[in-house]
Amino acid sequence: MDQHLHVFVAVAEKKNFSRAAEELHMTQPSVSQYIRTLEEKFGTKLLERTNKYVRLNKAGEVVYHHAKEILGLYTKTQTLVDDLLNQAKGPLSIGASYTFGEYVLPRMLALLKKTYPELQPALTIGNTTKIASLVTSHQLDIGIVEGNFKDKQLIIEDYAEDYMVVVASPEHAFAKRDGYVEKNELEAETWIVREEGSGTREATEMMFEEMAISPERKINFGSTQSIKEVVEAGLGITLLSQWAVQKELKNGDLKIINVEGLPFSRQFSIITQTPFQTKSLEVFKDLLYKERPSVDALGGE
Structure with missing residues (x-):
């Protein structure tokens, strides 16, 4: 009929x-x-x-x-x-930079799996440059990356703000000071930094530039967790996301030091290669926005 x-x-x-x-x-x-x-x-x-x-x-x-x-x-x-x-099921390849992938995304993936048990998410964690490259080459369906990211080959959506803070061991002299730490004192310190290509490294270099300092002693590490451990041990100071140090701040293993102009915010973005979305990608993006982390809840001002 x-x-x-x-x-x-x-x-x-x-x-x-x-x-x-x-x-x-x-x-x-x-x-x-x-x-x-x-x-x-x-x-x-x-x-x-x-x-x-x-x-x-x-x-x-x-x-x-x-x-x-x-x-x-x-x-x-x-x-x-x-x-x-066309239910959300089957493989979904997700990429995230270290901060988001290690400290924010695990809870979201647990919720995703609980809500859509037939969906099979696979997570790749790497620095911003690596994740962008994998999304561009269609090896990842979606990426969540940090920093001032631009790429004409990708669809980039502003997603969430994150606050960056300088942290040190509670035994460090800076951590025991009530007032601001001076620029020349910061420049004389040993800085524990992430590798080139990392969004956290980009934020650190931006801070150095804005403060007009150029520390001579820098030690590179390839993961945020290792940086936290060596800073906790007193090897130096570092700039990290508040998302990454919530547990250590709560337990008293690290302490935020007072630096004028900090904390400052940086942008996280969602990147995809094509506007055509599978059902699985659609529900994951919906979850990302529904569960978007709040800066205020993390102590930002």
Whole structure:
């Protein structure tokens, strides 16, 4: 019945059997047969036909109006059924820079798996440059990266703000001071920094530039966890995300030192390669925004 209505609507809108047949990729006799069958079904003529035109009569106008509604409901119903059947399941490759991947994302992935048990997320953690490269080459479906990120090949969405703080061992002289630490004192310190390509390293270099300091003693580490451990041991000081040091601050293993102009915020972004999203990617992005971390909840000002 829906095909008969589909043909009827095409004829009514094209006002011509030949043009309707062309649009529907059918022969004109087939179109005529569909119209005859429909008119027999309703027991009345629906179209006025002459050599010059085809147009709806009163009965045809009623059928046309409701045929449009019926076909619209068919389309809507099919879309809803397809969406229901196309459940979030199967593999989903996710990339994240270290800070977000290690300290924010695990809780979200647990919730994702609980909500969509048939979805199979796989997480890759790396620095911002690596994650962007993997998304660009279609090896990852989505990435969450930090820093002032720009790439014409990727779709970039602003996602969340993060606060950066300077931390030291509670035994460090800076940690015991009530007032601000001076710039020259910071420059004389040993800084424990992340490797090149890291968003945290980019933030650290930006801070050095804004404060017009150039520390001579820098020690590179490839992970935030190792940086926290050596700073806790008293090897030096570092700039890290508040997301990364919440546990250590709560336990008293690290302490924020007072630096004028800090904390400062940086942007996290969601990156994808294509606007066409699978159901799995769609529900994951919805979860990311629903569970977006709040800076205020983490002690930011």
